[in-house]
Amino acid sequence: MTVRAAVAGASGYAGGELLRLLLTHPEVEIGALTGDSNAGRRLGALQPHLLPLADRVLSETTADVLAAHDVVFLALPHGRSAAVAEQLGPDVLVVDMGADFRLKDAADWERFYGSPHAGTWPYGLPELPGARAALEGSKRIAVPGCYPTAVSLALYPAYAAGLAGTEAVIVAASGTSGAGRTPKPHLLGSEVMGSMSPYGVGGVHRHTPEMIQNLSAAAGEPVTVSFTPTLAPMPRGILATCSATAREGVTAESLRAAYEKAFADEPFVHLLPEGQWPATASVHGSNAVQVQVTHDAAANRIIAISAIDNLTKGTAGGAVQSMNLALGLPEELGLSTIGVAP
Ligand SMILES: NC(=O)C1=CN([C@@H]2O[C@H](COP(=O)(O)OP(=O)(O)OC[C@H]3O[C@@H](n4cnc5c(N)ncnc54)[C@H](OP(=O)(O)O)[C@@H]3O)[C@@H](O)[C@H]2O)C=CC1
Ligand SMILES: CC(=O)N[C@@H](CCC(=O)OP(=O)(O)O)C(=O)O
Known part of the structure; x- marks a missing residue:
């Protein structure tokens, strides 16, 4: 199975870490990459450590650019994901690395984030009791905060x-x-x-x-x-x-x-x-x-x-781990427990 993945927020830290992981994921092909103020720029100028993607140019973050992928990762500031996600079809797996769909309690959301609550998606921390069952086959994932x-x-x-x-x-x-x-x-x-x-x-x-x-x-x-x-x-x-x-x-x-x-x-x-x-x-x-x-x-x-x-287990790695579960892939695919030291 090869899945085509788009990354919104590719110029940011979370998007950059996600791309670092996706580049070595055996079942993922990297599709559209989008930004905001950096749209139109080469990724090589923004994330020079991602050499294989250096000549890719960032698009504007629109649903048109992101649609027609199997998976769309949203690495956007809080409150920006919901508007994009609602324009993506139910067959696209949407993985939100922001906070928009993490909280169940609308009053909590409004108190801490100061905007209307967008909803609640299956929570991407597979280790919590019951979480894996909710993620398996899901088309929407809310990745936890770090x-x-x-x-x-x-x-x-x-x-x-x-x-x-x-x-x-x-x-x-x-x-x-x-x-x-x-x-x-x-x-x-x-x-x-x-x-x-x-x-x-x-x-x-x-x-x-x-x-x-x-x-x-x-x-x-x-x-x-x-x-x-x-x-x-x-x-x-x-x-x-x-x-x-x-x-x-x-x-x-x-x-x-x-x-x-x-x-x-x-x-x-x-x-x-x-x-x-x-x-x-x-x-x-x-x-x-x-x-x-x-x-x-x-x-x-x-x-x-x-x-x-x-950036890894705290966001991009957690996102990939949850994506694997949602797609029925081995949970550890594309992820490493090997660190860099000293
Ligand atoms: N950093 C971390 O450790 C963690 C981050 N997260 C979450 O991941 C998400 C991204 O965070 P992070 O990468 O750190 O943030 P950055 O500020 O590093 O990156 C933000 C990204 O979003 C884009 N962006 C900014 N404003 C808009 C907008 N109005 N519409 C569309 N795109 C926009 C930026 O594009 P451009 O550069 O082109 O302007 C950039 O690609 C956040 O929701 C954050 O909470 C979650 C857990 C941990
Ligand atoms: C050092 C620092 O400033 N950290 C961020 C946490 C960011 C994060 O993980 O989470 P979100 O996805 O919820 O933004 C903060 O405290 O706001």
């Missing part, structure tokens, strides 16, 4: 096994590519290098309701999330440090057993050996997720830490 990917994978086994209290506290560090390619003063090298800084503090970050949605579903009861993101002086990577009160009787051993069971058959999620902790450098450019968990007995808290590459 922080919710890291946090949900770190904590869902503890919630699914009934081991964690319902108030999760998360501090996560992200590399600057998480903020996209549009220039902003706080992303200047001189602002970021040699410094770490929090942002979106106090329950206002738009990924908070997405984490609540995932963890509450795993727990079977409402979970609250206190989420503090921080910007780290590195181009890629997320390290999510997550904690919750341990329910009575929880030990490091019972936690480990729950996580071993949850991840036993997962091709991309790796519970590290005891005593070894996740590091962003270990998953650079790979679709792997590193997780470690323990019980802080003195504070009676579960501590779960994950590392992902925000």
Whole structure:
């Protein structure tokens, strides 16, 4: 089976990472590439690391250009996907890497994104309970946000096994590519290098309701999330440090057993050996997720830490993994767990 794939947002970071993966996917042929301000430019001038596509010229992002493909990936800013998606036919597989179709609760969407809710699509985090069944054969996929990917994978086994209290506290560090390619003063090298800084503090970050949605579903009861993101002086990577009160009787051993069971058959999620902790450098450019968990007995808290590459498992790799499931291809096709180090 060869599928023809179009990529909208090919000049951005998420679109560039997606193309890097699609170039080595054995069943994908790369079709139309589109941009906005960069329409008309050669991809080689914008994504020089994608040598085989250097002479491709970006088109305008219109439904006409994107239609007539088997798969359309939308790597566009929030709120831009829905208008394009609604013009694409029901037979086209549409994979939205933005947020437009992630949230189930319309009120949450309106509160955090400030626009009318477009709808909800099957959620592209296959590792969550029940997610694979919803993705298989689907023609619409909502790829998760990068922080919710890291946090949900770190904590869902503890919630699914009934081991964690319902108030999760998360501090996560992200590399600057998480903020996209549009220039902003706080992303200047001189602002970021040699410094770490929090942002979106106090329950206002738009990924908070997405984490609540995932963890509450795993727990079977409402979970609250206190989420503090921080910007780290590195181009890629997320390290999510997550904690919750341990329910009575929880030990490091019972936690480990729950996580071993949850991840036993997962091709991309790796519970590290005891005593070894996740590091962003270990998953650079790979679709792997590193997780470690323990019980802080003195504070009676579960501590779960994950590392992902925000551009790979955090968006483009998750999109390809979900596409594979939707098309009935092997889930791991075109994806690697091999990183780049040092
Ligand atoms: N970066 C990350 O780690 C992650 C990103 N995502 C999501 O992926 C999507 C893209 O993010 P990212 O690549 O980081 O962002 P970038 O800013 O790097 O890229 C944005 C892309 O969208 C295009 N674009 C901008 N405005 C419009 C518009 N009005 N209509 C059509 N196209 C437009 C840009 O085109 P041009 O350059 O030609 O103007 C560019 O190709 C976002 O929804 C983001 O939330 C999800 C998870 C992680
Ligand atoms: C460092 C940084 O700024 N990160 C982005 C997360 C981007 C992302 O993954 O997610 P979306 O698809 O929801 O935009 C942020 O905090 O807004």
